[in-house]
Amino acid sequence: MGGFLTMVENINNAVNGFVWGLPMLILLVGTGILMTLLTKFFQISHIKHWMKNTIGGIFTNSHITAHTGKEDMQISQFQSLCTALAATIGTGNIAGVAAAIAAGGPGAIFWMWVVAFFGMMTNFSENVLGIYYRRRNERDEWCGGAMYYLRDGLGSKKGCRQIGAALAVLFSVFCILASFGIGNMSQINSIAVNMGSAFGIPSFVTGVFLMALAGLVIVGGLKRIASVTEKLVPFMAVIYLIGAIIVLVVNANQIGAVFGAIIKGAFGMRAVGGGIVGSGVAMAVQWGMKRGVFSNEAGLGSSVMVHSSSNVREPVVQGMWGIFEVFADTIIVCTLTAFAVLSSGLVDLNTGAVLSDKVSTALVAEAFSTVFGGAGSAFIAIAILFFAFSTVLGWSQYGSKGFEYLFGRKAVKGYQIIFVVFIVIGATMDLSLAWDLSDTFNGMMAIPNLIGVITLSGTVMKITKNYVDRKIHGKDVKPMLSALDDIQELHEKEIC
Template identity: 65%
Template sequence: MIEVITNVNSFVNGLVWGWPALVLLGFVGVLMTCMTKFFQISHFGHWMKHTIGAIFGDKHVTKHTQDHSISQFQSLCTALAATVGTGNIVGVAGAIAVGGPGAVFWMWLIAFFGMMTNYSENVLGILYRRKNTKGEWAGGAMYYLRDGLGSKKGCKTIGVVLAALFSCFCLLASFGIGNMSQVNSMVTNVYTAFHIPQIVTGIILFVAVAAVVLGGLKRIASITEKIVPFMVIIYLLGTLVIIIMHAGTIPAVFASIFQGAFALKSAAGGVVGAGIAMAMQMGFKRGVFSNEAGLGSSVMVHSSSNVKEPVRQGMWGIFEVFADTIVVCTLTALTILSSGAIDLTTGAMTEAAEAVGSSSLMSYAFEQTFGRPGAWFIAIAILLFAYSTVLGWSHYGSTACQYLFGEKSVTVYRIIFVIIVLAGSVMEAQLAWDISDTFNGMMMIPNLIGVLVLSPVVMKCTKNYVDRRIRGKKVKPMLSMFEDIQAEQERSLSEDD
């Protein structure tokens, strides 16, 4: 039976993470980039000013709300908590080990277009969100699939079915990719670095996760807005030290990235065409695994923001992908490639790096520079990254559970989620992680269908925002697809202005 399940999962995984799905993902990113007139470039200064720049000068961005919504900064931190995880360390290392340095270029490319995929998801999330009986915003792919795609002629049933499927896949993925695999990674790394028994670390994590998750989104957001900036800044400082110490190798590192992307072999060798294909596939796959653009996951927390302008939250989506992949993943890659773990001529791992394995390349790079404390640093980094990922994914699962079974089911879900943390610390069945990875990828298909069908709505909303906020035209704002919420948000927006 286990063999049958493994074979079926491998087949499905090959479809949802194979070339057809990755091509669809890339196509949606390119389409949304063109339809918004390359918003991520043409309005680069604007979205930077109103995201990272606004943190230091706009009280509306960071101010804690009295209602059940969260601030824009908290929504970003909670989304980054789920995306900035082991994929930024172990995932990048795996992409380089299998696809060679050239995988990094394709990771950049999918992130560039993924910015606008994530932007589109967030715009649609705000446009189609609703409030539940507690006054909390509820939004996500399931809502714009049901109320957006489902509103098209002859598509009501399709919209309802795809929304339910997305929610089911999200719920199942939250227990695996968003919980057990992260916990298993944490306890394993802590044991390797500090020799603390896995069950002891598991119990500590059980308490730490329960204390936050059972408190709901407001508590999750209040914790992630403190953890995420700290852990990202400390991690980036560590990588920058190593890169600066190996500054002389940087020209050769970039040369190996571009040569590997277009001309040379993959790390495993082989003909030129196969090498490029492997670099592309690993770069695309690990890039998406890292920033989750196209999966429809982070939109569930972005939709809980106190923002009124859909495009404003869309810009946070652009910054999320930029920070996750263009910044964090790039510095991880440069650290590995400049440390001597990879032969820049052949793109293959050195014998010393082979001995520690692809999943430990960052530990190897840090240990080469800082000694044993370097390995401890990476173990702690993975602990914080994975812990924050668990917190972020608990909200995704809660949102899916609420959509499928109602608001009363959320408390039960959170209790089960916390219990599974303890189970994840002692489980070692790789099949459970592989199945979860498949469900994670299966979220992507219905979400991308929704974004494709509703792409004209995103284009119209973007044009509306640009006309009003950038060109100064006096036109009616486009804030929601529901008349009652549109009227409420208009009044609130006029008060803020």
Template identity: 65%
Template sequence: MEQFVKALTEINNSVNNFVWVTIGLVLLIGTGILMTCCTKFFQISHLGHWWRHTIGSVFKRNSRATKKTDKKSISQFQALCTALAATIGTGNIAGVAAAIVVGGPGAVFWMWLAAFFGMMTNFSENVLGIYYRRRNRQGEWSGGAMYYLKDGLGKKKNCKWIGKILAVLFSICAILASFGIGNMGQVNKITLNIQSAFFANVDAPQMGGISVISLAIGIMLMIIAALIILGGLQRIAAVAEKIVPFMAVLYVVGALIVFFVHIRHVGEMFAAIFRFAFGVKAVGGAVAGITIKQVVTQGCKRGVFSNEAGLGSSVMVHSSSNVKEPVKQGMWGIFEVFFDTFVVCTMTAIVVLSSGFIDLETGLAVEGVNDATLVAQAFGNVFGKGGEVFVALAILLFAFTTVLGWSQYGSKAIEYLFGEKAVPVYRVVFVIMIISGAIMTSSLAWDISDTFNGMMMIPNLIGVISLCPLVAKITKNYVDRRIRKLDREPMLSFDKTIQDEAKATLGEDSE
């Protein structure tokens, strides 16, 4: 077993380095810049508009954003919460801590930069997801990168088979990623933090080399997950709608308390973020210096691990929304990345950088720091043992809802490849695999998740880039009609039947 794990680690490291460092980050950031330019910086130029029509609409009476219009779809707010359930996970806590420990404070800047451009990548994915979605035999919406690869890229001249092949590759990678980022990596962090918070001084018995405590945690999570996941998207969305807002607000409030306790260090913290983003030579005298490659790679990689912009994952849930306008769901994608990275991840970064476990002069972590439990220790500095318990519970909620969201992503990929009848089988296997995450080593589970992310990202971004002109056209069409109030034929779907149906009820889609 030890030899197998070692060989798996070596193979994974080679693939991970190629996917992420050689081509991944360039493709990821490049796509974000391209989509930002071709939509004329929509995230800035129409900031007020997308804000009012996303989170701002939630607080309006009788808003369509919070209402389901039929039993086969979910509301726009439910789609956001389910997507955030999948994105707000261990990447926001342990992932940010890992980025800072490995890449220094400057990694936070690159995380922000990746998120800024990632807003428009996620926007574009959702626009294409709604535009190319269709209903399955159960009457439910099915959308995602596989559909805009097949029906979008595949309809271009001489690209039929390229589109089909990339759609299949994406689906396979999505299934693998659902077991990595969406299952094993999340459950592993839950297990580590629960053990650290509640069983740190317990000499746990072993069973075949496996901790009985880890196994027990895995079994409990598996049972709870089964009760929700096997109920399908409607049950997942209903749970996410209740848990996600509560857990996000609670975590942000806790982080703000830590922020105000260390408010005297705010200037020093932000100075370190910007200084080490570019001036990494300042640590050249250290024994273990940080290179610019580490800073950029860790920041961007952990950023996309957190908000998933560019993976093509959350669009599979956004496509199930009751929305008619592709751009409107795209705006929810902008808010998703904004909240995930600029709010939640920034709060974690502040907690970590104010903890005293990161030397703000050298940018290096204090000797003996473990990134897996760093945030818990930082909260513990302010709240005592209660702080560690708080983080353990936050990770439990964050990571567990991520498992729920990713089960839906994998289900849609399975549906595309094998049909609807294969989905229940996948869900059962997915639930059982939760136990594997609980007993795996942290580093391997996390590294495998990283690799699956990158493998899923590449075909998706090829599709987004190839369809950039279409995204620009749909966006301009929306701006002309909704903002400039010009008379234009709406662009709602590639399918004439869906286009006509959506157009007939388009008035219901306005706030």
């Protein structure tokens, strides 16, 4: 058995090295650059518009937060954002940022920002395609995601029908496998370890409690998940941000030095960790990009599955929520975590060397403890509890949609039950191999998804231009809202 596990680990390491190697990261960022160029830097050129119609609209537009009727299986735009953020704001925003700093130095944060900037338009494109190609199931629920725009979008191109269908199946399989790993067991294990070290709570007790709590939410379906996340996500984000801002304010005299260390580390003006400058830059680039992608998931095709369930009609409107999702996750939450760590004195800002023997979550906890004392570790443990548990709720929906695509809606309840049971397993087992496997499957989701986004980039460009012409420039043109409308119009012309 040990030999078999070793063989599996060796194979996984080889695959993981390819999936998350520099070429793959360049592909992810390259897709974001392509979509940024095709949409004429929408995230910058129309920043006032998308800010007004996302976070600004929460306070001025009741339609954004209005709940749908009991029998209506759609969810509001705000609920779709919160459910998506529930899955993306997780341990990566705490442990992932600390890992990036430890491996790539302060300069890694700059490249994390670069990934986020271009990732905004990757996420935008996924959501535009998700809304445009979504379908309703027999319960009148919206079903959308990479599997649908691969099958119906890429598959509609000449000679690509079988390729689109095959890639849709592969994406769904990878999504289901990743949901049990990075979306479930690894998150729960992080909670159990932190609750054990901070409060002495046995892992099994944590697992059983979270299994019961998650079961009440997950088995209730998307509307119940959305109802919980729209309350949990704002609460957990605000509490964590307040804590990080307090750390930053206390260490305000270090802000200038932190900025300097990030910029200098990013471009090799100083060696990272005392190493060679060129090697330091490469590590900063690779770790910054890698943790940035893991944090906001832009390019993986995950959050589009819940964004597609929104009650919105305009694809670009939901696309703008995708821009804000990446902005909130990486530019705000990850940045504040990074500044809290870098300003705490635990990192040598001249060399980038970590001066503590703590790693991952423990490094962030130590940074908070420099201000809050012993309560710092407890604060981070509770933050991990909220962040990781919300990730479990979000990923349960992703896995459900992948399972539904492969086996039909009636089979989803079985998946949800198994998913909930795995929570106890995740809390009590050694997850070193499971973490690596889930990283691999999570990354492999990106391959078919990016193929879909790139091949359908012209469609995204047309839909975006159509929206800008109508809503911003006031032109009288026919809206592009759904591929179903276009198919129906083409069918009517053929009949005529």
